Amino acid sequence: MNSEEKVFFNKVSIMGVGLIGASFALALKKRGLCGSVTGFGRNGSNLLKAGERGIIDSFDLDPVRASADSDLVLFAMHAGSFTETAKRIAGSLKQGAVVTDVGSVKGSLVYELENILSPQASFVGAHPIAGGEKSGIDTADAELFQGRRCIITPTGKTDKTAVEMMAALWQSLGAEVVFMSPEEHDRVLGAVSHLPHIIAYEMVNAAGEIDESCLKYSGAGFRDVTRIASSSPELWRDVCMLNKGNLIHFVDVFIRRLEAVRGYMASDDAESLEEDFRKAKTLRDGLGQD
C-alpha cells in the first residue's frame, strides 16, 4: 500500500484509555478510520466515563476479550505492563492483527513484543511526541497529534506492510512520521525527554530538601522548569527503568556539567560561566519560543 492512502480498521482496541489512548480513539473516529473502538483498562469508572463521552463504544476489563477480534490493538498503558499484557493476549489475537503502541520508550521492548506477538500479529512501535504533563481523558483531543512528530521504530523483522499502514495512519491524524531504530529512539528521547523529566522531578525534590517553605516564592522560571514534575510517577518510573542504559550515562553527563559550573563559581571564573550560559542560550534560542 501507499502511505498516501487512507487506512481503515474495522475494530480497534485501546489498551489503557488515558489522554493519549482517548485522543487516538477520538482522532480515528473523527476521520472515519475505524468501525468501532473497545477500551481496556484497570479502572472501570474511567472506562464508563470514556464510553459516556463517545471515546469508546464498548469496554472490557479483561485484556484478552478486549483485544480478541480487533484489527488494530493500541498499547497506551504504562510501558512497564506491555510485556505482561502482550503475553496474555498473544494467543487469542486475530490472525494478521496489527499491535502498536504510543510508549515513550522503545529499545529492547520492541524486540520482545515482536517476538511475543508473532506470528499471530505484527508489532509496530510508535511514539507520538504529544501530551506533556497532562493525563486522563478529560483533556483528550482528536487534534492532539496534529502537527506533532510521530516516531515509528521498525526493526529488521517488522512486517513492512504493517509499518506502512501505521505510517499512513499517523499521517492521517496530522502527524509528521519519522523512522528510527528502537535504539536511536531511546537515545534521542532519553536526551530530550526522559532526562528532562528526571531533572524536573529532582529540581522539586532539591528545593524541598533545601527548604520547602521557599516554594511559595517560586516564580515563572521555577514553574516552567518543574511543570513536568506533575507527570505520572508510574509512567516515568517505567520509562526510566526501561531506558536506564542511556539514562545512567546521561545523568553522568549532566552531573559533569553541574560540576563544571560549580568549579567556575568556586574558582571565581565568571568568564567561563558566562561563556557556558551563552552556549546554552544560543542553542535554546535556536529552538524558538513557544
Added chain:
Amino acid sequence: MNSEEKVFFNKVSIMGVGLIGASFALALKKRGLCGSVTGFGRNGSNLLKAGERGIIDSFDLDPVRASADSDLVLFAMHAGSFTETAKRIAGSLKQGAVVTDVGSVKGSLVYELENILSPQASFVGAHPIAGGEKSGIDTADAELFQGRRCIITPTGKTDKTAVEMMAALWQSLGAEVVFMSPEEHDRVLGAVSHLPHIIAYEMVNAAGEIDESCLKYSGAGFRDVTRIASSSPELWRDVCMLNKGNLIHFVDVFIRRLEAVRGYMASDDAESLEEDFRKAKTLRDGLGQD
C-alpha cells in the same frame, strides 16, 4: 509615614533601562507617582527608543549626571556593576535621596551599597519577582508587578523611613511586599530561582553534548524545562557569582539527588524511584498549574 499612603518622587533615575527598569518607569508614570524620569544606560539607541516611547523623559550616558538631582534612583542594570556604579555616583547624589534596586541577588551587596552610599543617600534592597526569560523594553508593561511579590531586604542599618517609602511604592504598583534579610533572600531565591536557571542552562548544554541533532525532537517538556536558558548570560553570571556561597551548596544537593536516581536505576529499584518521583509530584502539584 504610613505604608498605606501614596509616595511621590519629583525626579526618578532608572539606571539600566531594560524590561524591569522600563516597566517600573511606566508603572510610576501611569499612577502619577513621579514628576520626571531620567534613564541611564550603556546603549544610546536603546535610551533613545525608550524616550520615543515615553518610558523616560530624558537620558544621560553618564551615571553621575543621570542621578545627581534625583529623589529616587533605581539600580536595574546587571548586579555585577552595582558596586562600581554606586561608587561613581555616591558623592554627587542629592542629600536624602533613596537608592533602591530590582536585582535578583542581595546578600553582601546590600551591605556594601549601604556603606558606599551613606550618609548622602539611603539604600533599600528590593526584588520584584517578575520578568522571566524576557528582556528589553519591547515587552515593558506598567502592570508587570501587579499581583507579584516584591521582597524588600532591610538590614539593621537601613533607614526605616526609606524602607516604608519603598514598601508603599511597591504596594502602589500592585505588588505584595515581603520583608526578608539579605541572607534569607539569597537562600530562598537561590533555591527557587538561581538554581533552576543553572539547571536549565545545563540541561541544554547536556543535550547539546549528548547529540545536538536530538534537539529537533524536543517536545513541550524540554521546552518548558529549558525556557529560562534564553535568559541573559551576563545577568545570570553576575547572580551566580554573587550568590555562589549558597549555590555551590545547592548544586551539591542537586547532584546528590541525581546520584540517588542514578542509584535506583542501576540497582533496579523501581519502587524507590517511583516514590521519589511521587514526592516531587505532590510538592509540585501543591504549587498549582499556570
